[in-house]
Amino acid sequence: MRDQNQRGGPGFNRRDFLKGSGAAVAATAIATSDQKTEAAKATKKNVFAAKAQDVTLNVNGKDYKLKIEPRVTLLEALRNDLNFTGCKDIDDDAAVGADTVIIDGKAALAGSRLAVECQGQKITTVESLHTEQKTDEVVEGFVQHDAMQCGFCTPGFVMATRAFLDKNPNANLEEIQKGLGGNLCRCGTYHGITQCALEIAKKGGA
Numbered sequence: 001m002r003d004q005n006q007r008g009g010p011g012f013n014r015r016d017f018l019k020g021s022g023a024a025v026a027a028t029a030i031a032t033s034d035q036k037t038e039a040a041k042a043t044k045k046n047v048f049a050a051k052a053q054d055v056t057l058n059v060n061g062k063d064y065k066l067k068i069e070p071r072v073t074l075l076e077a078l079r080n081d082l083n084f085t086g087c088k089d090i091d092d093d094a095a096v097g098a099d100t101v102i103i104d105g106k107a108a109l110a111g112s113r114l115a116v117e118c119q120g121q122k123i124t125t126v127e128s129l130h131t132e133q134k135t136d137e138v139v140e141g142f143v144q145h146d147a148m149q150c151g152f153c154t155p156g157f158v159m160a161t162r163a164f165l166d167k168n169p170n171a172n173l174e175e176i177q178k179g180l181g182g183n184l185c186r187c188g189t190y191h192g193i194t195q196c197a198l199e200i201a202k203k204g205g206a
């Protein structure tokens, strides 16, 4: 006679099946989770295994000597090691542009560059646009056109605007909107920003 409790036998009902399959799924999930943890540990080990090295960064015309690991981004080096906190660390996806700096004359996302890669390049941060001697016209324009609210995107937008106008001193509104399209403002200050850029462009980029 067939054992009533034998799997698949008459005594094996839907509830038993669901219990069994649930346990199997849970076991698989645990195994997967363990595997992921192990993989993450291994990756972390590799990342942190790289030793700190001497790196010289030229920021706002001055050389800074640092000892940092190769994994350190330019954004981390600027903010954490050099105290240039104007560039913001908002997201890991480089989707907002709040970490925009200028590298060798071009707008660049500091969070997407490794600091070691930027040796020998001229890095300009938003701090350089306002000194005791001079305030850049883009900074003044943002104030005049009320182009900020919470301010988180503002340093990135200022740098993107400065880099854009340096290359396109006579840009029209459409070109400005397109040129600054890589930066996002959650507060919606686009009108003020583009009006600021347009006003400067009408004067020839200042």
Ligand code: FES
Pocket (backbone or CB within 6 Å): 147, 148, 149, 150, 151, 152, 153, 154, 184, 185, 186, 187, 188, 189
């Ligand atoms: S001013 Fe708030 S995100 Fe742009």
